[in-house]
Structure formats: structure tokens, C-alpha cells
Amino acid sequence: MKLENDLYLRALRREQTERTPVWLMRQAGRYLPEYRKVRAQAGDFMTLASTPEMACEVTIQPLERFPLDAAIIFSDILTIPDAMGLGLYFEPGEGPKFNNPITEAKQIADLPVPEAEDLQYVMDAIELTTRTLNGRVPLIGFSGSPWTLLTYMIENGGSKTYAKSKALLYKTPELAHQLLDKLAQSIVKYLIGQIQSGASAVQVFDSWGGVLSPADFQQFSLKYMQQIVDGLKAAGFGDTPIVLFSKGANQNLNELSQTGCHGLGLDWTIDISDAKKLTGDQVALQGNLDPATLYAPDEFIRQAVKKVLDEYGSEPGHVFNLGHGMQPDMEPEKVAILVDAVRTYSAK
Ligand code: CP3
Numbered sequence: 504m505k506l507e508n509d510l511y512l513r514a515l516r517r518e519q520t521e522r523t524p525v526w527l528m529r530q531a532g533r534y535l536p537e538y539r540k541v542r543a544q545a546g547d548f549m550t551l552a553s554t555p556e557m558a559c560e561v562t563i564q565p566l567e568r569f570p571l572d573a574a575i576i577f578s579d580i581l582t583i584p585d586a587m588g589l590g591l592y593f594e595p596g597e598g599p600k601f602n603n604p605i606t607e608a609k610q611i612a613d614l615p616v617p618e619a620e621d622l623q624y625v626m627d628a629i630e631l632t633t634r635t636l637n638g639r640v641p642l643i644g645f646s647g648s649p650w651t652l653l654t655y656m657i658e659n660g661g662s663k664t665y666a667k668s669k670a671l672l673y674k675t676p677e678l679a680h681q682l683l684d685k686l687a688q689s690i691v692k693y694l695i696g697q698i699q700s701g702a703s704a705v706q707v708f709d710s711w712g713g714v715l716s717p718a719d720f721q722q723f724s725l726k727y728m729q730q731i732v733d734g735l736k737a738a739g740f741g742d743t744p745i746v747l748f749s750k751g752a753n754q755n756l757n758e759l760s761q762t763g764c765h766g767l768g769l770d771w772t773i774d775i776s777d778a779k780k781l782t783g784d785q786v787a788l789q790g791n792l793d794p795a796t797l798y799a800p801d802e803f804i805r806q807a808v809k810k811v812l813d814e815y816g817s818e819p820g821h822v823f824n825l826g827h828g829m830q831p832d833m834e835p836e837k838v839a840i841l842v843d844a845v846r847t848y849s850a851k
Pocket of ligand 1: 527528529530531532533542548575576577578579580581593596598599645661708710828
């Protein structure tokens with residue numbers, strides 16, 4: 504489909520753009536009253552995510568308010584573990600949980616590798632949203648990284664210490680590798696399905712890459728993101744931009760930039776100019792304003808946006824974003840200020 508606004512895709516290909524494109528991680532969500540309304544109608548998160556009409560509606564909601572340059576399909580990274588049979592649910596205030604958690608490492612051998620059709624509701628939501636957007640902006644597909652999905656599967660939810668996940672890595676590395684390999688295989692199928700359904704680019708969220716030492720990161724996270732990049736290329740999808748976002752893993756940026764991905768997401772704990780030095784002209788960079796900036800006064804937000812843009816400089820290859828996702832208690836009015844500042848200060 505011909506896109507009216509392809510700034511985001513051009514920036515990821517490091518082509519010149521009239522201004523810096525902007526979208527925000529978790530731009531659809533509870534900070535928007537219109538999201539909370541549809542969420543309440545759905546009753547629970549999985550009903551919302553697995554009903555294409557509703558997923559499409561909440562995907563587009565932030566674009567109706569703000570002139571964003573990309574939409575990201577409303578779904579979750581934990582759909583793959585769900586499709587493997589773990590049974591995902593969200594306990595209010597508690598975060599994600601599984602009905603059939605992995606309690607014994609030997610269960611890993613029996614886990615299936617889901618096909619894209621096993622996640623048909625995501626494919627349907629992407630198809631419907633692509634059709635509804637009708638070329639307005641690109642739609643981003645996504646998945647979790649193998650390592651980040653492993654942590655949720657092994658901890659049965661979030662964790663502060665990642666004790667069980669790390670015990671698995673260190674006590675039975677062969678089982679950890681078996682799980683990571685299965686996850687990487689299913690992610691390749693999943694992302695290919697998303698691209699075939701209409702996604703113009705894909706992002707891999709390695710939200711917990713930063714809890715690994717650099718050596719462990721290489722072995723247990725980077726290796727499997729490499730498998731994903733290689734898998735997409737081998738299947739003929741190498742032209743679709745792929746963005747890797749390893750939060751808290753800035754010490755690995757140079758290695759990440761050599762995977763053959765198109766872009767790297769950055770958290771806010773590194774100056775984007777330093778990230779650029781580490782990654783050379785290999786990749787585009789996406790980021791990296793501290794999301795908490797959205798709690799600040801308007802003029803502070805404007806200056807903080809300008810600082811990130813100035814630090815990146817005038818070369819092509821920057822997609823403006825936050826360094827992590829938006830929070831439910833953020834005010835929509837602040838997003839309007841941020842997006843306006845990006846558009847104003849980056850205009851060539
Ligand atoms: O707008 C968007 O960014 C698209 C939708 C999206 C969601 N989750 C919706 C969601 C995306 C891209 C994600 C990715 C995701 N999910 C990540 C990676 C990004 C990151 O934050 O590092 C992770 C780690 C998850 C796992 C996850 N999903 C958690 C920990 C939670 C609970 C957190 C909470 O605030 O309750 C979710 C649920 C979830 N996924 C919500 C949303 C909007 C909130 C649940 C709700 O509305 O009931």
C-alpha cells in the first residue's frame with residue numbers, strides 16, 4: 504500500500520527526511536480515557552487484544568489525538584508464550600501471569616513452536632488496522648525478544664531479581680538454549696506473518712536485556728536476536744525494517760549494530776550522540792527521551808526534546824521516541840507538547 508507519510512520508514516533506512524518522525528512506546532494505553540473506555544467494554548486485556556475491531560480502534564486512538572508518524576499494533580509481547588499453551592492472563596494491579604506456568608525445566612522439551620496461524624487474531628488485527636489506516640502512516644508489528652519472553656515464562660510474570668531465569672541459564676544452559684531457540688523460531692514465523700498481514704516494520708522488545716552481563720547478553724540474548732534478523736533475511740523479508748530495543752544494555756550497542764538490523768531503540772541512560780559513536784553509520788537510532796520528562800512543565804519538555812534532537816544532529820537516521828513506554832498516570836496534553844516540539848525543532 505502506498506503510504507501518505509513514510510517518514511518513519513525513510514528514517515529507518517537512513518534516508519533524508521523533512522523532519523524527524525516521532526512515535527511513542529505504549530502510545531496506546533491507559534493514559535487515554537478513550538482507551539480505558541474500550542478496555543472496560545472488553546472486560547479483560549486479552550479480549551481487547553484478541554478482538555480485531557477493538558485492537559484496531561485502540562491502535563488508532565493516539566493518532567486521532569496527535570500527529571504521530573507511526574502506529575504500533577495493539578497487542579502484547581506475551582502472545583507467543585500464550586500460543587505455546589501457557590495461558591496468559593492479567594491480574595489487575597499484578598501484571599502478567601500464566602495459568603500453566605513452567606514449574607519444571609523438563610517441560611521445555613515439550614513446548615510447541617507456534618505458527619503465525621496460531622496467532623491468527625494478531626494477523627487479523629494487523630490486516631484490519633492496515634486497511635483502516637489506509638496508508639496514513641506505517642503500522643509497526645512487534646514481538647518480545649527470546650530472552651525477555653524466557654524471563655516471563657520462567658518467573659511466571661515479572662521479577663525483580665530474575666533468580667529463576669538466571670538459575671536456568673547457569674544450572675541447565677542446554678535447556679535455556681533449547682527454549683531460546685524455540686522462541687526465536689516462533690518469533691521469526693510470527694514477525695513474517697505480521698509483515699504479510701500488513702506491518703511495514705517490526706520491533707523486537709528486549710526489555711530485560713540489561714539484566715545480563717555483557718558475556719551473558721551475547722550468549723543468551725544477542726545470539727537469538729541475531730537468529731531472528733537472519734531468519735527474516737533468509738525468508739526474503741530483509742527489506743522490511745527491523746528495530747531491536749535492548750533496554751539497559753548500552754554496553755552492547757556496538758554488537759547490536761552489527762546484527763544487520765535497520766534500527767536500534769535506545770533507553771535514556773546514554774546520550775544519543777554517544778550511541779551514534781558506538782554504532783557508527785550502521786543503523787538508525789530510535790529514542791531517547793526519559794519518559795518521566797512527560798511529568799515536567801511544558802517548557803521543560805520542549806527543551807528536553809530539543810536537546811535530544813540537537814545531540815543527534817542533522818544526519819538522517821533518527822526516529823524520535825521515549826526511552827521506554829508511557830505510564831498510565833501521564834497526561835495526554837503533555838504528549839501533544841512533545842510531538843509539537845519534535846515537529847517544530849526538527850523541521851528542515
Ligand atoms: O501502544 C503500544 O505500545 C502497543 C501495545 C503494547 C502493549 N504491550 C499493550 C499493553 C506493547 C508494544 C506492549 C509490549 C510489552 N508488553 C512489553 C515490552 C515493552 C516494555 O514495556 O518493555 C512488555 C515487557 C510487556 C509485558 C506486559 N504487558 C506487562 C508487564 C503488562 C502489565 C503492565 C501494566 O502496566 O499493567 C502488560 C499489559 C499491557 N500490555 C497493557 C497494555 C496497554 C496494560 C494492561 C491493561 O490495559 O489492562
